[in-house]
Every structure is written in structure tokens, then in C-alpha cells.
């Protein structure tokens with residue numbers, strides 16, 4: 345074990361990636377070795393990102409009513425999850441929500457809309473929104489996450505001031521058809537490539553915990569490396585009631601950490617982002633994940649509530665990490681040089697962004713899930729708190 349971890353740490357520090365067998369071996373380490381795995385991957389994280397943590401803030405521009413059938417998603421066709429449903433936020437409403445995130449410490453705002461992909465009119469709306477956000481905060485990075493892109497749309501978003509575009513691969517090519525039938529893995533790959541071709545920083549990640557094998561996880565992370573995503577959001581499935589995966593619950597905090605470590609080894613110098621599901625699946629081990637990921641979403645997710653933004657900041661401080669400021673460029677210099685017209689900020693939704701499907705949770709109070717039900721374990725979907733505040737409501741956002 346020591347030989348494997350030393351070899352992986354040495355490769356990561358040099359910016360080299362492991363073999364597939366080495367990546368698989370990380371996922372198959374025992375709980376006895378967990379801290380050694382975290383320490384080895386932590387060396388890689390420290391080499392490229394120090395103790396900085398980049399904060400990102402989600403603004404859900406349009407929620408629910410999607411015609412696609414992604415099985416993990418609370419916004420999918422036929423979803424019976426009681427999420428907020430609303431059409432496009434006005435640019436000033438979105439800019440106000442974004443400003444709350446920036447005040448909370450976020451240096452990137454991720455503007456997200458449900459749907460298969462934007463119409464040209466939708467791209468015009470989002471362009472106005474991006475301009476409104478940048479008018480208030482010229483320094484803030486904006487990542488758009490609007491689904492599959494048609495010809496010319498990425499270029500329009502770039503001209504409007506978008507820095508990045510998120511479109512997650514979510515799972516391996518071999519299993520993509522098991523989680524979605526209305527579009528293909530290849531559709532997703534080509535949208536990430538379109539974004540990159542337009543000079544947007546590509547952001548693309550995964551959702552773990554959907555019943556995939558270790559090989560599937562390694563496959564999707566190697567695909568993300570091959571796509572050369574600048575940022576890789578790692579979501580853990582939120583089993584929303586009313587979705588086909590409502591009873592899926594196969595993640596432990598230890599496994600979540602091993603997955604994050606594997607992603608860090610395979611993508612050593614890339615922004616690895618803790619995304620939806622961190623609170624419910626990592627629970628009290630969340631601070632250890634900061635040794636692996638260099639980025640996270642502040643506050644709430646698209647359709648679910650995260651732990652209080654203040655608790656995120658306390659966790660970062662208590663663990664000895666620092667929030668990355670606007671003047672610091674996230675990615676190492678050699679990666680920034682690869683991106684055309686990189687103003688220095690863009691890295692790469694939601695990754696998240698499509699934290700969409702994986703909506704998210706609430707830590708602290710809710711992440712233990714249905715604590716009120718003391719005499720039986722919480723069912724998976726009882727651990728998920730649907731978002732009832734922030735964008736699309738009259739209540740203040742969590743930032």
C-alpha cells in the first residue's frame with residue numbers, strides 16, 4: 345500500500361496521471377488505509393493549489409419542468425419531487441442572487457437552467473443575465489450551464505462575458521444509457537468540446553452513487569481527463585423522492601473520500617470541486633475532503649438546500665484552509681496557458697452546475713436526515729432537503 349500511495353503522490357506532484365489499475369486500486373483500499381490515501385492525495389492537492397479553497401455559487405435561473413429523463417434528477421420529466429418550479433429569472437433578479445453569493449465569498453457564479461438545451465432566445469436572456477452580473481461585479485467569474493449547445497451558442501455566451509461552461513458527463517459511456525434515454529453520452533461530450541472551442545473554460549464532472557461499478561467511476565474520470573476539463577465537480581447522488589433513484593444509497597463517507605482521492609490522482613492539477621451531496625454523504629468527514637478538493641459550492645444547490653454558507657466558511661477556517669480571493673488565479677500557470685483568451689479567471693459546473701440532478705442537501709441540521717425519526721434509519725430520500733429559499737422565492741438566499 346505504501347508503495348502504491350508514494351508512487352501516486354509522486355506522479356501527481358509531477359502532474360502525471362496514474363494507470364487505470366492504480367486508480368482502481370485507490371477505490372479498493374480498506375478503511376484502515378483511509379488516512380494514508382487522503383494524505384497522499386493531499387500532497388498532490390497542496391502541490392497545485394496550496395491550502396486555497398475556491399467558492400462557487402449556484403443561481404438556478406429556471407427550475408423544473410425539463411423534458412429530459414435523467415434518472416437522478418429532481419427536475420426530470422415526470423419527477424414527483426416537490427421542488428420549486430419557475431421559469432426564467434429576470435436578469436436583475438439573477439444578478440441580485442449572484443451578488444449574495446459574491447458577498448459570501450464566492451469568486452465564481454454558476455448560472456444554470458433546466459432543459460435539454462437553450463433556444464437562441466434563451467441564449468439572449470442568459471447573455472443579458474451575464475452582463476447584469478458582471479455590471480455589479482466585474483471580477484466575478486461566470487459559468488453557464490444550460491444543457492446541450494447548438495452551433496454558435498457557446499460563442500455567443502463567450503461574447504456576453506461567460507468565462508466557463510459546465511456540462512457533466514455524470515457517468516461512464518458504458519452505463520450512460522442506464523441513467524438517461526433522451527440524450528446520449530456523445531451529445532454531452534460534444535457540448536463540452538463546443539464550449540472549449542469557443543474559448544470557454546470547460547467544466548465537467550460526475551455523479552457517484554448511482555449504482556455504478558468501480559470500473560465505471562474510473563472510466564468517467566479518465567474521460568474527463570481526456571476531455572481536459574479545467575474543473576471537475578464531484579457530485580454524490582441525492583436520492584430525491586419522486587425520482588427513479590429515490591432508494592439508492594450505497595455511499596459511505598469513506599468511499600466518498602476514496603472517490604475524491606482517485607479524482608485528484610487522475611486529474612492532479614485540475615480544479616476538483618466538492619459538489620452536491622457532500623453534506624449527506626461525507627457528513628462529519630467533510631473537512632477531510634478539503635485535503636482532496638480545492639473548490640466547493642457555497643450554500644444551497646439547485647433544488648436542494650446545503651449547509652449554511654456560514655458553516656462552510658467555518659469548516660474551511662477550522663480545517664486550516666483559506667478562501668481563495670478574487671485576485672488569485674485558480675489554475676496553475678501551465679493550464680491557464682492552454683486556454684485561448686484566458687483572462688486569468690476562468691477555470692472551469694457545476695461543474696456543477698449540473699449539480700442539477702444531484703440537487704443537494706442540507707448538512708448540519710438535515711444531513712443526518714430525518715433526525716426526528718429516532719427509532720429507524722432515515723430512508724435515503726428523507727436525507728434530502730428540497731430548496732425552499734433563495735432564487736425563485738421571496739426568502740433570502742443561503743450564502
Ligand code: SF4
Pocket residue numbers: 410411412413414417418419420421457458459460491698700701
Ligand atoms: S439533468 Fe438537466 S437535462 Fe437531465 S433532467 Fe435534469 S435538468 Fe433536464
